[in-house]
Amino acid sequence: MSTPEPSRKRARPDPNSRLATAPVQALTERDKVLASIRSRGNRGIWLADIKRESEIPQNILQKQIKMLLATNLIKEVKDIRHKAKKVYMLSEFEPSEEITGGTWFSGGSLNTEVINDVKKRCKQQITVLKAATADMIWKGMKRSDANLIYTLQQIGDVLEALVLDKEVEEVKSTGKGDFVNVPAGKVCYRTVQKSSGARTGALASIPCGVCPRLRDCTPDGVISPRNCEYYKKWLGADLF
Amino acid sequence: MIIYRLSQPVLLDFVSSLYRSIALAVSLRLRHRTRHIGFFISLKHSPLCSLTLSVTRRFTMVRQHATKLAVEIISSHSGDLVAKVCGCLLQHGTLSLQEIVRFTDMMGSNVKNCLFVLIQHNCVQAFSTPRKGSSDKTMTQYMAIFDNIINRMRFSKFLSIVKGDLGPEAEALFEGLLQNGRLTFEQLVERSISKEQHMDQAMRENHQSELRACFNNLVRWHYVEQCPRPEPFIDPDSEDQLKPTKRRGAMTVEQPPSIEQQAFEAATLAASERFSEISESSVESAEDGTGNHSSATGHKRKHETSQSDLDPVVSVTEKFWRANFEKLLYCLKTKICAENVRSRLGVDAGVVFEAIMEANTEQKVKDVIVSATLDRILDQLRDKPAGISMTLDHVRTILDELHCKQSTEKLEAIYSLDLNETLEACQNDEIEALVKARYGDQGYKIFRLLSTRGQLIETDRIAEFTFVEKKEAHQMLYRLWKDEYIESKKIQSQGSRDTANIFLWRLDRKAFSKTVIDDIFHAALNLTEKISQLVEKQHKILEDDMIKKLIQKKTILQLSLLKLDDSLLLFHDFSNYT
DSSP, rough: OOOOOOOOSSSEEEEHHHHHHHHHHHHHHHHHHHHHHHHHHGGEEEEEEHHHOOOHHHHHHHHHHHHHHHTTSEEEOOTTTTTTSSSETTTTOOHHHHHHHHHHHHHEOOOOOHHHHHHHHHHHHHHHHHOOOOHHHHHHHHOOTTTTTOOOOHHHHHHHHHTTSSSSEEOOOOOGGGGTTOTTOOOEEEEEOOTTOOOOOOOTTTTHHHTGGHHHHHTTSSGOOOOOOOHHHHHHHOOO | EEEEEEEEEGGGGHHHHHHHHHHHHHHHGGGOOOOOEEEEEEEESSSEEEEEEEEEHHHHHHHHHHHHHHHHHHHHHHHHHHHHHHHHHHHOOOOEEEHHHHHHOHHHHHHHHHHHHHHHHHSEEEEEEEOOTEEEEEEEEEEEOOHHHGGGHHHHHHHHHHHHHOOHHHHHHHHHHHHHBEOOOOOOOHHHHHHHHOOOOHHHHHHHHHHHHHHHHHHHHSSSOOOOOSOOOOOSHHHHHHSOOOOOTTOOOOOOOOOHHHHHHHHHHHHHHTTTTOOHHHHHHHHHTTOOTTSSSTTOOOOOTTTOHHHHOOOOOOOOOEEHEEEEHHHHHHHHHHHHOOOOOHHHHHHHHHHHHHHHOOOOTOOOOEEEEHHHHHHHHHSTTTTTTHHHHHHHHHHHHTOEEEEEEEEEEEEEETHHHHHHHHHHHHHHHHHHHHHHHHHHHHHHHHHHHOOOOEEHHHHHTTTOOHHHHHHHHHHHTTTTTTTEEEEEEEEEESSSEEEEEEOOHHHHHOOOHHHHHHHHHHHOOOOOOHHHHHOOOOOOHHHHHHHHHHHHHHHHHHHHHHHHHIIIISSSOO
16 A cells, blocks of 8 residues: 655545534634623623634634524624623523613613603602602502502602703702602702792893893994894894 | 913013012003903014913903893993093003093093983992002092993892882982982982972972972882992002901911002991981971081081092082892892792792891891891791791791701800802702703703702713713713813823723813803893894884884793893802802
């Protein structure tokens, strides 16, 4: 049996050996990617971080990610902090509040419908109770809805937002009148008492108040009160 | 803020000395408005130093709009020549007659006449200083009183206060003082009698005694005061004047008062003299032309060595009277704040608030703490229809709701009320309405958050608190910052791999109040311009329908100006930020 002469050409890869090694290589890359993703748990990992940790070239990494997504081993989630960056995590994990933004976010953006609904329910409780602490409002909501998913802290956040909207006001209880159910000195919420005596904005009710060019306006300039378009709209163009 | 940018250090000493001399000259010229003045000395591009004086934008803009508004008011009330002299004084500060003539290019006699008018209407105060190089000769200087000019917009409000408190007769008498600036009681009587055609001697005497009672009532209520000294003597070089004062226990040394402040204080009469009522005998003696000069009614108040440019008119041997704007502004402050208290805490709280304000003895418009004894508060309440039925317990509960502090002095309960809370609530109403109209609901929420917290807050936290998308919150914060409503601070956070910029935001009440005051003055100026335009138009139009329409629109503008003036009072007159 003669030994074959060594060929000058580059040895053609053995089809059998290629078949044998390819899955091993692919498995390694896939494992590296999966290990990176798994290491971050429910906080997810950015594509750039996977690349840095696994040291896999971009094109191969993209392929692996695609394969893993196709096999439902991983999923892509939106990070509300960095919407342009792609974040991946294992399919069995639920994304953390850090990424989703918490209860008030859905699909990476604010869920205004849910927020407005909770605001409405809070206001209803305040109207019924006249003046109530956050705890009283939360308990009242729980009584009317046994499946309430919101925590006391979350209801407190919504109440703070209602105060900023000036729909309810934060006051200290005196223990008398409307505050009879709230111990004196405790911080509570009540509906804003809108009275006819409250001042309306003087500057906001004239064109200059909302004029975007007020800083460029001078009596003798190109933009001046004498030729102001906003004044014409306000008082009627036929007079000027 | 002084910035030196030097490419040729050799010139440093020269520039330092040059800067010092220019700074001295400018600070002398602008002594009464030295805030926010900056010098920028640039030596970068020129071997010879180029020097640029830059006054910061904020300061010049505030002065610019306020000055223009004051000039516009004087122009519509007294004509263009008087407005020119007034504008010159407002622009250049305190000046002598010769300086005004030089700056305005007007005839000396015209300038004199304009100054007569301005002094007559309490818009200018004269004072004399020693002439340079001569110890016994004096020079008369004139300073414009900006606040008194702005007060001319408020005459209708002042008249309504007097009418409400003292009736239509007092209002008619008071109107004479507003129209003529300053008058003697005899002139007021003549003015009143000239309106009544058919009056015999007995009726006249009777009418005069009625007027005297009415006038004394005005003085008693402090709505009318005796005019200040016409030309006090100020020696700016005297040691007492220049000496900086230091309060006992205070850490900082107070700046010595400016020459204008000194003149203002020297001109002001003692309270007993300002509000001394007139008696029948003093009126008669004045009518005879033999005024009792030794008494408080007619002593000569001028500095003896003064050489006034306006001697024929300013030389005073009679008692001249004028409206006391301090008291009238205090009444407006009471009214505006009480409205706010009523809307927040109910009608009864509004009544008790008014009673405390009226019971307060030191009725100064800039004071933020008012105090009164419980007895005086109850006395004031008994004079009010809404307060007469209030029980002591109810009054005490309201005083607690108003966060009044109680103390005891000479066995009497004294209640002190801090007006800052109410003033801030009034200002917030105004500014929040403006922010809502200008920036929408999101801007409103963010502004309210920064306003209530009063501290630096990070963008992400602001977005969380207000339920606004982070990107939108950042854009809104940028807009608010650009319009100078809030201030921003950038800090760098060092991460594992890179550094990130974190933006913190805060609302500085003092800084944003200045922005608002500037905007209010600007808007008021625009409204007065627009009113003038309609008046000009009214003279040219002949059709009745069109004239009616014009008058209607003019009324809208005038009412808007009156309403805007309430905001000006809140931010400029009642507040200590200015």
